[in-house]
Amino acid sequence: MRERSVRERSVRVESVPDHSTAAASTGSARPRAQRADARRNVEAILDAATQCLRRDADVSVADIATAAGVGRITLYGHFKTRAELVDAVLVRAIESAHATLDSVDLADDPAQALASLVTSSWRIVEQFRGVLHAAQRELPPERIRDVHDRVLDPVAALIEHGRQAGVFRDDLPTSWLVTVAMSLMHAAAEDVDNGRLEAADAASYLVTTLLAAFTAPAPRPGSPRPERSPRSSR
Amino acid sequence: MRERSVRERSVRVESVPDHSTAAASTGSARPRAQRADARRNVEAILDAATQCLRRDADVSVADIATAAGVGRITLYGHFKTRAELVDAVLVRAIESAHATLDSVDLADDPAQALASLVTSSWRIVEQFRGVLHAAQRELPPERIRDVHDRVLDPVAALIEHGRQAGVFRDDLPTSWLVTVAMSLMHAAAEDVDNGRLEAADAASYLVTTLLAAFTAPAPRPGSPRPERSPRSSR
DNA sequence: CGGTACCCGTACATTTCTGTTCAAGTTAGC
DNA sequence: GCTAACTTGAACAGAAATGTACGGGTACCG
Known part of the structure; x- marks a missing residue:
């Protein structure tokens, strides 16, 4: 086992050339633009x-x-190389995922923001997860961790926000709640793929389940529910 | 690079020889027992x-x-063959998982039963899931579905029981709740593997989260309840 | 319309993994 | 201690995947 972990074929991925914009550096040879x-x-x-x-x-x-x-x-x-292809796919996936995640309005009611995020992006997030999983075998770990965090951060921010607003529970670490959210999005996508779940239902199930999981379990008779601030800003 | 590649689609797995009990069937040749x-x-x-x-x-x-x-x-x-090995591993994993799952007392309070099941078996279930995932590439689909259902059924039974007792929510299909439970156990194990979660915390986080997710939330003031899904729950 | 960037099939070298054979050496168990 | 069961390394054939090289064809763009 210690001999040679087949993995490290020293994949060069430091700089993947941008395939969408040609060089065109006003040089002397001036190669024709990409067709x-x-x-x-x-x-x-x-x-x-x-x-x-x-x-x-x-x-x-x-x-x-x-x-x-x-x-x-x-x-x-x-x-x-194959690694270069996988890296390019990953870069595109992360851009797409990040753009969608960023479009969610954090200033909203946290529950609303969560619903918005999940509904608009569970498919994209799942796509990102799939690609990331594939990339894990041939890309260096630091690159994995980098893109991983970059997608998880907005989700963590949303949860943190909802927790400070008193809407989300406070007795579980944010990192675990992030895991729960990502994991369930992944599971929903998998079930849709396997035909165990209708794609039309997925978003609604996800939102319902996540809201229940993130909300402090107060329905015990006698315990006061944390009331939301009646600030309807919009 | 390193691809098992699905070339041998029809792997024979009808009868895996039992490796723990030797033949020794009072025959004539009388082969010595397995050492x-x-x-x-x-x-x-x-x-x-x-x-x-x-x-x-x-x-x-x-x-x-x-x-x-x-x-x-x-x-x-x-x-x-490799397939035979994988199948043997799968058989052992399912036996272990099934035994543990069966030891949970369904007659208990559903919440208690859920806690008991998750605490005692989240590691084993995760182990089973890992092996199953590996087996998916070289074992025929019907075998996968078979063992898959055999592990999921006890979980589904528990949820069904808790739902009929009025403890678990009724507005989501059982199959989805099963997915949620399995998915979160998997996620917890993964986080433990990656060092993002202490193994000692996993069971408690799981139970807390699953109970919240399975318990119908108290209606939030002002927001209309989500429509009950008219879909049959498989 | 002409040059050239681009596409693509064939072929080849290399690596890695599976599964088999052979000919030993080793150990458990009567 | 004898024997059969078991283990083992070396070596081989076959399959499949990754990259590379060559050479003729195609279609884009100026």
Whole structure:
């Protein structure tokens, strides 16, 4: 076991070239700009890779290329190695997830904000999780932790906010509540994939369950419920 | 790179030979009984495989053998193929999980029963889940579904019981609540593995969270109750 | 319309894993 | 202590995946 953990093939991922903006550095040679079909193919590859990696983290590059409708060699023309492809997929997924998460208004009533966040992003968050899981095998741990935190932070902020507003419970650590939220979004997506859950129901079940889990368990007869401040700001 | 690859789709698993009881069926040839060290090795292999598969579903047979402290050829002497090994691991895991789950007294107060079940078995259930996940790639789907249901059923029974007793909520399908329970046990185990959660806290967090999620929340003043889902709960 | 960036199939080298065979050495158990 | 059961390393064949190289074809863009 100590001999050689097959993993560290010293994947270079320090700087993934940005595939959407060509170089065009006003140089002397002036290479023609990237062609339109090339950009289209890159998009198709990233889309296909995202879906394939979510289904099976060990999908072969050939399968991804086929799913994207391009040849395997074309794919290698855009991404030198498998690791580079996975990293590009991860970058795109995190951008998408982060953008959606950021669009949630934290100033809202925390319960409302939670519902909004979950409803608008449970699919995207799940997609991110799938890609992240796939990436865990071939990308360095510090990179994983980095992108991981960057998606979890908004969720943590929302929970922290709701807790300080007295709406969410205070007897469990925020990190655990974050885990609960992410885990349930993941589980819902998985159940939808397996046909055990209707996609239309998922968001509502998620919101209902998470609100119950995050709300202080007060319905004991005799215990006073924490009343929400009647500030209806909007 | 390292892909088990689903090439052998039709793995024979109809009858896995019982490795714990030798043949010795009063035959004519009278083969000597299985030796003690052989049985010990089989146990060690199953233990190691369980742990390895949980960490990485694609672990190589060689790594498992090394982890078990035996040679790779010895392993192949006991399990003809990788699929057979995985199946044996799965069988043992399900037996363990099922035994623990069955020891929970359903006649108790549902909340108490839930606490008892989660506390006594969240680790085992998680172990089962890990092995199941690994098995999903090389065992036929019907076998997966079989063992899957066999572990989920006791949980579903507990929830159903608590719901009929009026303790657990009635506005979410049982199947979803089962998903919630399994998912959170898994998440807790994962967090413990990653050092984000103390193992000593896990059970208590789980029980607290699940009870809150399963108990119908008191109606929040001003907000209309969520519509009951008209969907049958499978 | 012309150049060239791009696509793609074939083929090849390399690595890793599975599963088998062989020919020893070792140990449990009667 | 004898024997059969067991273990083991080396070595081999087959499959599959990753990258690379070559060379002809296609379609985009100026």
